Amino acid sequence: MSSRPPFRADVVGSFLRPAAVQEARAAHAAGTLDDDGLRLVEDEAVRALADAQQSAGLEVVTDGEARRSWWPLDFWGGLDGVEVVELDHGIAFQGTSTTPKGLRVTGPVSFPVDHPFLAHARFVVEEAARRGVTAKFTIPSPTVFDFRLDADQVRTDHYADRAAITEDLVTAYRDAIAAFHAVGVRYLQLDDTAWAYLCSDVELEKARDRGIDTEGIAARFSSIVRRVLDGRQSDLVVTTHVCRGNFRSTWISSGGYEPVAEELLGNTGYDGFFLEYDSGRAGGFEPLRFLPQGDQVVVLGLVTSKTGELEDPAVVEQRIRDAAQYAPLEQLALSPQCGFASTEEGNVLSEDEQWAKVRSVVAIADRVWG
DSSP states (O other), X not given: OOSSSSOSBOOOSBOOOOHHHHHHHHHHHHTSSOHHHXXXXXXXXXXXXXXXXXXXXXXXXXXXXXXXXXXXXXXHTXXXXXXXXXXXXXXXXXXXXXXXXEEEEEEEEEOOTTOHHHHHHHHHHHHHHHHTSEEOEEEEOHHHHHHHOOGGGBOOSSOXXXXXXXXXXXXXXXHHHHHHHHTTOOEEEEEESHHHHXXXXXXXXXXHHTTOOOTTHHHHHHHHHHHHHTTOXXXXXXXXXXXXXXXXXXXXXXXXXXXXXXXXXXXXXXXXXXXXXXXXXXXXXXXXXXXXXXXXXXXXXXXXXXXXXXXXXXXXXHHHHHHTTTSOXXXXXXXESSOSOSBTTOOSSOHHHHHHHHHHHHHHHHHHHO
16 A cells, blocks of 8 residues: 555545534534634544544545535635625536635735634644544645636735736745645645536536636646645645535536646646546546656545445446556555535435445555555
């Protein structure tokens, strides 16, 4: 098995919110539980999630995103110059939509030294150290911010155009990466839906309707990521998860990775790529041919997080062998296709089913890579 992340058996990051967290968040919203009370409940939940991940056989633990409401907005809302606001629409998934919230830029964008995620990261790093495993921490990618920011939500004269925002966004993320490293993070993941949208003609058309210039956008996105990662600490592993949408077990994007694979795998500079391959919507493994030979790893998301039914291990193992026709087996790994709860509502499966999925990933990876 791998001793350096991403691990042969890995996880995307989020887990179903324990009932105690859901109850505490409801009490906090109602004003019957204060900030310290909520934090104590979340602390205990993160400890329990770390125990469960280790018991399942993982070499990595996350905080399960147990302190978050929605995977990207909690992080972005903590940036200076950015607000999370109510909109007249949510993000459309298949048959449903998210809560109507989005981004608004109100001033110069920067990463503050007191961003709440720093304390969250420090906590899970300490819990991982006590267990002798590696902590992984997740944040949204800057490319998602760029892709999701509607032009009419820039409410400041500080920026003449979107390109000017991008410059500050890159700096903010470079500062964030340095700050997470300073509190002990050595395995950081930038979660990203934007690359998946670039694989979908439907989502690209929606983007153009919102005023996004999609000409050459994959090259522009790889440039943003490369600049963010340039000069990062040598002992910091940074991966990305390319998400096709994950809200109450529904999805957004369809389309194989071919349109973006060369830029994503070859030009971003990530150490690892968590790619969703749990359904035919992801296309074939042929785009993996663009993975450069070396230390970079593609983590195959062959085990779905959207349902509780366990995959046939023999089928998963055969699909790993199929993927190895296009990228070396030693540069491949296995994980669930996405997190189990990208938002606090969670996917439609039980906690027992969730952990059975994780144990299955560990067992299959052990057989394939030993």
